[in-house]
Amino acid sequence: MSNSPLLELEGISLSFKGVKAISDIGFSVAEGEICALIGPNGAGKSSLLNVINGVYRAQQGRIRFAGQQRRVMHPHAAARGGIARTFQNIALFKGMSVLDNVLTGRNLKRRSSWLEQALRIGRAPGEDDRQRAAAERVIEFLRIQPWRDEIVGTLPYGLQKRVELARALAAEPRLLLLDEPMAGMNAEEKREMSRFIVEINREFGMTVVLIEHDIGVVMGISHHVVVLDYGRKIGDGSPEQVRRNPDVIAAYLGVRPAAASGLFPHRSATWHSFSKC
């Protein structure tokens, strides 16, 4: 791991129509680590991912990615810089095949012009071969060969999640943002998915920032955990440190009245797994 972090956030604040979603959050992610963002629903985790790759524009704060400082990120610039992501609600191109979806992930690797491709001349044919081969390697890595030609919209949920990860991987990013990659999966699928994430991190050295509710999984695979609550950061450190952080325990235990009012119904459930690990 290099010394300067790959991603640094500083004083990020975001609000929608005056409602604060994120207030003054800063943390950094080192190259090559798996960093988990945890916290109850509405804590601002997804919004933070959206700020990192420019889907939302933070009103305040700075983002530093791969040595480049920015006020706000733009989605296209983020993609060019090497940030890929998956979405909580699966943002696949539903009318296209698995292979085509994965290929779209590689669109930035194209060099030939659209006219060359349309006429099938020049750089296009050779490049088509290389693009396809690269996409096929990702497909093989995530073991989705049997569904290569299926239309994505017809696949079951767990597979779609995998295809979405494949599309992100196909871009060969430096930073991979995963928004609840295991939501709605059964135990077996979760185990498989966390294995994929660990392998991606180890074998390609890809830095991963992920949001996950299953604390057992988070503690098992991440090197670094950031805890958010009500748009603020309340914990930041190794899984071990975070587990002992009194603020985090308080938030998850639901000491404050808001938590007891049932606004965050999954809190108590999470605590159960939280205390176990």
Place this chain on the structure above:
Amino acid sequence: MAFFFEVLIGGLLAGVMYSLVAIGFVLIYKASGVFNFAQGAMVLFAALTFVSLLERGVPFWLSFLVTLATMIALALLIERAVLRPLVGRSPITLFMATLGLAYIIEGVAQALWGAQVHGLELAISDAPLALGGLLLSQFDLFAAATAAALVVLLSLLFNRTRIGLALRAVADDPRAAMSVGIRLPRVWAVVWAVAGFVGLVAGLLWGARLGVQFSLSLVVLKALPVLIIGGFTSISGAIVGGLIIGASEKLAEVYLGPLIGGGIENWFPYVLALLFLLVRPAGLFGERAIERV
């Protein structure tokens, strides 16, 4: 200067006519998320039915009631045969379905009542009226008054009745509305029926002005820029949008026309709407949704 005001006020009053058609759109869009291209066809159908009954010697009020009943029946039919099977489809699909609907309604209207132009006399003089030094069309004033009455009626309907409450709930959040027991199909049927009524009123006024003929269904094309400027979800937006379009169209025709040639009223509203869109994509009164990902 007086000429300018005459043109302006004339335009504003003409704009009221656009608003009348646009209100029908807004109602349907609010309740069912459908951009109803068939609104123009409904206007044509209503006017044609009414005038044909009138020509066959049916008294005015009876014709009105029969036409109204027909429009309600049509609304129920549309809800049943088109909207319900298309629940949950993309807005574009629904829009294209209303294109098909427009074809059917136009075809039926002309097959039933023929394609010739019918004159419609509402016994309102079109003689200009001098008001404070300005010459204004009596007919336009009448139309404006009708529109105002219609808006008052609609706001009563929506703010004072149960179905109005349901409609507002549906417009706000269809899923939540459904979960509290509001039956969407009923709300849709009511709204389409009300839109049919609005279409009837618009049809009578437009018919009286232009003659009842096929081109009535093209008023839909005038209403679109109105909606863009006013926003798809606001009745007051439809009114204001109509006024803006009417006024600027007339002013452009008078002041710009001689410079670049006549007949610009066909496309001028669109260019105006386009400019508006680029500045305020959700219209003057529309709400801009935050895109959640």
Place this chain on the structure above:
Amino acid sequence: MLYREAGQFSVRYADDRRFFRLRQDRLGLAALVLFAFIGVPLLGNDYWFSAILIPFLLLSLAGLGLNLLTGYAGQLSLGSAAFMAVGAFAAYNFELRVAWLPLLASLLLGGLVAALVAVVFGLPSLRIKGFYLLVSTLAAQFFVPWTLTRFSWFSNDSASGVISAPPLLMAGYDFSSPAGRYLLTLAVVSALFWLGANLVRSELGRNWMAVRDMDTAAAVIGIPLLKTKLLAFAISGFYLGVAGSLWAFTYLGTVEPHGFDLNRSFQILFIIIIGGLGSILGNFLGAAFIVLFPVLLSNLAGLLPTGLIDAGQIENLQKMAFGTLIIIFLIKEPEGLARLWQRFRERTRRWPLRH
């Protein structure tokens, strides 16, 4: 059923990139093209060339033009006829004013001008979506015919803006006979369909579909939205422009701006709805339907005793039938006739197994 698929496998990615992976499909297509170029000119008569085949081919081409924009890139447009008009008048003027330009070059330049105009009206597409975009394309639909009528330069100062096709001479051959016009049309349409089929399977085609299916995600993976959308408008405009110029040159011979009115735009939209959004084959199926259905209807009406149905009623009937069909297709088969064909084909490939 006719297929023997076993033994046809890919050893290079280029094998997968062909239009059809199966040999039987490729042979079928080759036979069809051969028949269209050689068999049809021998067998057809003037009525078929002029009244059925040429409009069918041109409407297919226009359908493809709109399909690229709407079916693939997801940008709804009601301005198709306007772009056709631009193409027709531009090609006419190139032919008229630049005497040395070959006919084919005039057609292509007509397409290019239409592409430029389409880009201008497509510019708002970055900020506005869905049916808001209709405003922009409708603006084109009203503005273009107005301009063409208003400024008589475009029609070489002819009355009411009517233009007439130049003599269809190319490389010393005269293509003015019905069969010649058919062949010229067929050649251009085939070439453009080949290009279109390549396009939608290329990176650009995938980007279009990505923008159509979910543009936020498309932006996040680095697809440049503005460029992708504008290219869709440009290429769609080019196709429509060429279709429009052929419409004037090989189909009608004389056109006026109002020949390209909103109803023509609707007609093209119906072609792709009935044929199939996002399908190449669908354009042919939809166009065939649109061309043949009225013929069928009037022939049927002709069977009835005279006087029972007059010509006006047939038109009304036709309108109702189209409207009903549109709704039925949207409800039952939103992907159109092409999807029906595709399902049939899948079934035969698995036959006699069910799945």
Place this chain on the structure above:
Amino acid sequence: MHEPLADNLPASLLARAHQRGADVALRHKRLGLWQARSWAQLLAEVQSLATGLREAGFAAGDSLLIVSRPRPEALLASLAAQWLGGVAALLDPLMPDAEQLTLLRELQAGFVFAEGQEEVERVLASGHVPALLFYADGRGLADSGLPNYARLAAQLPDPALPVQAQSERPAFSFHRLDADGQVQQHGLSHAEVLGEGRRLVEQERLTAAEEALASRNFATSGQARYLLAPWLLAGFRMNFPESLATRDTDRRELGPTLVLGTHDSYGRLYALAQQRLPLPGSLLRRWLDWALDARGGLLRNGLGQVLLRRPLRDVLGLSRTRVPLLVGEALPGEVQAFFAALGVAPRIWREAPRWQAVRSPRSSLAARSQSRVQPV
């Protein structure tokens, strides 16, 4: 065509490589393509592997335990072990886990080829660490420190490395647990394998033009006798599907001319067809049953052939199949009749494994200089 000199499997490979070096010997569907390798390439790869194995200490008489689903690497590793005069010991990877673990523990193999992470973990879980453990699929094994197949195969081949296999020595050994949990094994010598293979090649007139699909695992002696040996003898093409899950579509794409199956594999195909055919009682199904009925008649033959039997055969990927073989147990009557009606009646070839109890299994594969698998 048959080289009299080649009295063992590696020598046959050598002969094929000399005779038709540039021809396609093997295809493996990977990354969406049927990737082909020639006989010369295979030979080079086997020689490299053999060199690598020898460097790791493998010598004549040693066994290489292979825990893998069918894939080219497993096949070539077997040939490399045999090249060095060793035995390829095949373990069925689809056996229940517990059974495999017991076998692994009992066999104490010195040299192991495991397919991927799962298999490697299973080998290590048995508590025994082999002298050499290498794998083909490197997923999740990057930091395991184990050598992978690609590295061994990238070794510069020692051209002077002679084929040490001997005709009468065992080429393969197979292992299983009997009902009492005792380890059983049976071995197969080069001579035996080649003899059976040659008989098949002659009787079925196999040529170099055959396409065979290796979709089942290797861990049966039938596979060695009737697929591997004929492949090396006749010099046709062996094809490996992309994965077990896609074997049916892969079979349809490939259209093998030689199909080698067992009671189970034909049964599975039959069940698949039955399940996907039109529902029993439907008009279509009755017509189908009528067409499949063995009794002749011009109409039945003609119409049934064109409309039903031929397409059905194609969907199952059997339309090019010339030599359908069944190894071992006979098929139930209706299954046999079904394939017969399609014109691909499987012909039975004997599989007579002589399973023997192994008294001290620990020694059987352990290391050199201990007792070896007995020549059969």
